[in-house]
Amino acid sequence: MIELKFPKDFWLGAATSGPQLEGRFNKKHANIFDYDFEKFPEHFWHGIGPDVASNFYNDFREDIRLMKKAGLNSVRTSIQWSRLIDDLEEGTVNPEAVEFYNAVIDEFLSNGIRPIINLHHFDLPVELLHKYGGWANKQVISFYVKYAEQCFRLFGDRVSDWFTHNEPMVVVEGGYLYQFHYPDLVDGKLAVQVAYNLQLASSLAIQKYREVNQNSDGKIGIILNLSPNYPASQDKEDIAAAHFADLWQNRLFMDASVKGKFPNELVEILTLSQFFRVTNVEF
Template sequence: MKKFPENFWWGAATSGPQSEGRFNKKHANVFDYHFEIEPEKFYQHIGPDVASNFYNSYQEDIQLMKSIGMNSVRTSIQWSRLIDDLETNTVNQEAVDFYNAVIATMISEKMTPVMNLHHFDLPVELYAKYGGWESKKIVELYVGFAEQCFKLFGDRVKYWTTHNEPMVVVEGEYLFQFHYPNIVDGKKAVQVAYNLNLASAKAIQAFRRLNIPEAKIGTILNLTPTYAASDSKEDQEAARIAELWNNNLFLEPAVHGTFPSELEELLTQDKVLWEGSAEEKEVIKNNTVDFLGVNFYHPNRVKAPDLAPNSVGEWLPNRYYDAYDMPGRRVNLDRGWEIYPKALYDIAINIKENYKNIPWYVSENGMGVSNEDRFKNSEGIIEDEYRIAFVTEHLEWLYQGIEEGSNCFGYHMWTPIDCWSWLNAYKNRYGFISNNIHTQIKTVKQSGYWFKEVAKRNGLKE
């Protein structure tokens, strides 16, 4: 038996905007609004209005999660639901009651609630008025929202995270046009990255001022380890810069409290460096995370760029590297992502050796597969053996990293119940539990029953 550490987290992650639905929300977030104005961009024109109906079925949903062995679950508190007046951060009592009930239900089922504060879901009014995360004003308003969450729920929620995948906000909104408002502006992207780091540090500062007993706060980063196409000097340099931008831009401030100096030099040279003050950098320096959440789906393979980095045109970070498709790679064809479980081991060792061996957990891992009904058996259960194999391989490499001393305390799958997923809506399904979005009938998949046994044993069979 490959046994995992005592009290290991076995669970899954979702988010408010992807599970709750828009029921009784006063404000639209950026994705609510994007669906309003361009529904045709969303797969089968399905938006976030109902999602997986968690707002109405949270009790049954949490009991289903518990039934397959989960001892912990991450979700998020929606800024656009909790806050009535976005300028003064007054709260909506109905939203407070809802989140209190969700937390109470998790605790009654002996599940550890993990609450995230920002999952790509900025209230759209704040984008229209201030330019969203481009503005330091949004940083201050976000900290006010975070403080309300800590005060309202901190007596029961002992694990908090400031952001989920902040790099996705940078890339989706400001570089590669897959999140509203679909801008291409490298300088704005760099400023947004800085502001998101600052917002995280300031929320941590506010959290610690409240001195909540036994509570911890971290952040959740999507880490995509960088692998060069070859040992050539040019490919290695491309990989070095890709790593600085894609991973270290958020990882270094979160854990070490400083930005990578080589990246700052590069951004200065390219005349796109953020605007920040000495005082702000002190806040970042003095308010690092207690723990780290790591979302891992696929590696990042790069090669030297075909075009010279000093070519004329809009500044984008990937002018320094091109994507490289390794011949013979394994791929989840539905999602287009390479399957490379060993990268999770590489992440574990990197955190151990370069990031203080900080406590961390796998906050997301998983595979999205389309048309899973084709795998239903005569009893109506989806036989997703491919998901069992995927998770098993990743857990085996994670176990190896833990055996070598990496301080990992949990594994969360994305996601407990099939949920709505941005522009892809319900195209690819990720859950241990299937969801018929027309009836909202939810059914445990074969992988869910398998996961229950893994959690019960706290390990993998040899």
């Protein structure tokens, strides 16, 4: 029998998020999932929402021991902005939330599991959507950067791997084009503005991380759900459509994150189509 071994330092892990795990216990603020479930429980499979989730808030120690038993040495999860931050505009923290996340991180580490922490998993505090327009307003970016800085300062001594957003294109398409995430809008110009602001928020959070990083081995990036695009036929219209889909779905966030600029061709197309909308409050 051939024995296969993982190479040294191979990460055998799993990925989840705060809103999928924790439940709504002891949270001052609702995120968009919490609010959506309150108002439209039919949007959720069998009416099962985020109030309890997998009860990680109460069972995290046992859950993490099971992760260790399964052989995991790394786990990606997220901090809930709506849990950690007490005053969303000032960026002050909730002491109970700090205690909770400290306990979770320490439990991971004591079980030999590397915590990989994401800052935003589709879970914008709904108050910022209703009061400011959410990611369509650049002022929300400043609130996000304050939140990110708190995370880096509070937990960066033990967490070395960070992400700014999970799959930001899902926020754009789900919330502003295809109606599968609250606020369930169909508005192309608003979708473009939200995409731009999400990328700007990521870039500014990374800049802040480099200013306050406590860990010489620390790394930060963005999680993208890249989608290969193929033309339906070899007709020039189908080829052009597939090329635009690649620019929009893949290269918008990838080029901006890796190369520091949006694809010129995408910018030209959106400009010609008058798809840029500038918000009143500039960052």
